[in-house]
Amino acid sequence: MWIIKIGGSWITNSRLNALLVCLSKISTENQIIIVVGGGCFSDAVRFVFKKKYMSEKTGHYLALKATEMFCHLVKEINKDFYLVSKISELRKNENKIKIWMPSIILKNESSFLKTWESTSDSVAAWLHKKINSDGLLFIKSLTLENDSYRLNQLQKRGILDDNVDQYLYGQKNIKIIGPEIIDLFNDYSSWKQLFLKFKKVII
Numbered sequence: 001m002w003i004i005k006i007g008g009s010w011i012t013n014s015r016l017n018a019l020l021v022c023l024s025k026i027s028t029e030n031q032i033i034i035v036v037g038g039g040c041f042s043d044a045v046r047f048v049f050k051k052k053y054m055s056e057k058t059g060h061y062l063a064l065k066a067t068e069m070f071c072h073l074v075k076e077i078n079k080d081f082y083l084v085s086k087i088s089e090l091r092k093n094e095n096k097i098k099i100w101m102p103s104i105i106l107k108n109e110s111s112f113l114k115t116w117e118s119t120s121d122s123v124a125a126w127l128h129k130k131i132n133s134d135g136l137l138f139i140k141s142l143t144l145e146n147d148s149y150r151l152n153q154l155q156k157r158g159i160l161d162d163n164v165d166q167y168l169y170g171q172k173n174i175k176i177i178g179p180e181i182i183d184l185f186n187d188y189s190s191w192k193q194l195f196l197k198f199k200k201v202i203i
Helices: 008-012 016-026 039-050 056-077 103-107 120-131 151-156 181-187 191-197
Strands: 002-006 032-036 082-084 098-100 135-139 148-150 174-177 199-202
Touching (some): 002 120, 008 016, 008 056, 016 032, 016 181, 032 120, 056 082, 056 120, 120 135, 151 199
Parallel strands (some): 002 135
């Protein structure tokens, strides 16, 4: 199983449909699980939180629910994708892309830090560790020039969240890429070949 985390900024990215088409092509030979960010949906929750109308715990839970709005958007674009909440459903050997909806599991999960420093990056990292997936890819909206990046460097630049290291230390096959992923899909047909071309995250 491979986990692909699509940043919330892709909600308004004009190439989102093209990205999902590319991911659909590799799902015939690979188990793919998509985790998405909340983007503008989560921003709305943060806006209300800053007005002091809710606790951080409630705010974080609603932010998780906001990511699921993007989940439904992805499902709307590609109706062959599955919306899944249960971990056991993710582990089923099916060659169809699953989109994980995390709020039910993580609401009462003690091993997951429920603060604003835990964004969907941490959600994807937590899941990667939980199910021992083959690898984790973060897809961002910014272009990354280097071949590799240290995890703490990405955190300092605000590219990955402040809590993601809690779940990634000791884990392998962590990669990151920007919008150029779509061009890479045009050059390589094999997912394993593609994964080698993504930027390495050094833990």
